[in-house]
Amino acid sequence: MTTTIRPAARADVPRILEFIRSLAAYERAPEAVTATEASLEREGFGPNPYYFCLIAEHDGRTAGYALFFYNYSTWVGPGIYLEDIFVEPELRGLGIGKLLLERVAAIAVEKGCARLQWAVLDWNTPAIEFYRAMGGEFLDEWRNVRVTGEALRRLATCGGADGACAP
Amino acid sequence: MTTTIRPAARADVPRILEFIRSLAAYERAPEAVTATEASLEREGFGPNPYYFCLIAEHDGRTAGYALFFYNYSTWVGPGIYLEDIFVEPELRGLGIGKLLLERVAAIAVEKGCARLQWAVLDWNTPAIEFYRAMGGEFLDEWRNVRVTGEALRRLATCGGADGACAP
Numbered sequence A, B: 001m002t003t004t005i006r007p008a009a010r011a012d013v014p015r016i017l018e019f020i021r022s023l024a025a026y027e028r029a030p031e032a033v034t035a036t037e038a039s040l041e042r043e044g045f046g047p048n049p050y051y052f053c054l055i056a057e058h059d060g061r062t063a064g065y066a067l068f069f070y071n072y073s074t075w076v077g078p079g080i081y082l083e084d085i086f087v088e089p090e091l092r093g094l095g096i097g098k099l100l101l102e103r104v105a106a107i108a109v110e111k112g113c114a115r116l117q118w119a120v121l122d123w124n125t126p127a128i129e130f131y132r133a134m135g136g137e138f139l140d141e142w143r144n145v146r147v148t149g150e151a152l153r154r155l156a157t158c159g160g161a162d163g164a165c166a167p
Helices: A010-026 A037-044 A096-110 A125-133 A149-158 B010-026 B037-044 B096-110 B125-133 B149-158
Strands: A003-007 A052-058 A061-073 A077-087 A115-121 A142-148 B003-007 B052-058 B061-073 B077-087 B115-121 B142-148
Touching (some): A003 A096, A077 A096, A077 B037, A077 B061, B052 B096, B061 B096, B115 B125
Antiparallel strands (some): A052 A061, A115 B142, B003 B052
16 A cells, blocks of 8 residues: 655546545534635646646546645745645545655655645644654644734724724 | 825835834834845745735835745635734834735736735734724634644654654
8 A cells, every 4th residue: 555645736626625524524614715726726736726636546546636836934034835635534544644644744845945834723633743743743822813804894994005094 | 295106116125124023012022023135035036936025115215025925715716814913013003004015906906816915913903903993803713723843844754755763
């Protein structure tokens, strides 16, 4: 039984979307995925891609994926943010997730990145233990904040070039 | 007294580095900044910038900055990650931070981003209250994980193209 890791190609997009939906279901948010094959193709396989993706194949079958982009720290410069990592449930325990994470780490080092970062749900104990074993450090002093939807539009209305809500 | 928000130019790099160091000192990590004027110039003002920066000017004086990059959600597509936002201590309470955040939100909406996201230290109560007032939602179910330094190199050694540590 062999596992190989390769960069995703445009033809993998339908499978990537299946993986994304499976991961969202595992993360208890199956309805949160609004991405489509067309959006994933446009955003990942154009001239200035928003993301990069690796595919794991196990015995010739697509078994999982890792999807990342470059982020930036004003303290230490460019880094990699691992948005998604996922292995099909029936293929877990074979080291496939480890191979994916190692390949992302290798890309980070090749590109001169000082950090590889990601996020995990606090109830996902198997993942937390795996990440700790891989040398992951938990940044529990930091809280993530997000503005979306109507709140984002409201904030943006004030911040347009005409400074509509300026004091 | 007027505040204006404008995109940073290459000539702002020395001032941006001062702001970054001031913010790091406020965040109790003054020694963490390894960025230099040269690295900030290369990474933010080349053909494929890693980050974008806005400068706030108050009565003709640089008063603060917001620094961001584009991230990617496999659920909803491109977003903006606000890495830093900072206003000089003696100029707080004048709405300058709000103007910076509003302008970043306006850029997010202009670019079709569904989310604006950032992180805050859990003891930074004034910032937390400000973000909540701006419509920020706290994602406290998610824990941030990071691999850096020796742990990153070790992980990367296994993940090279030759798969040195493959099972």
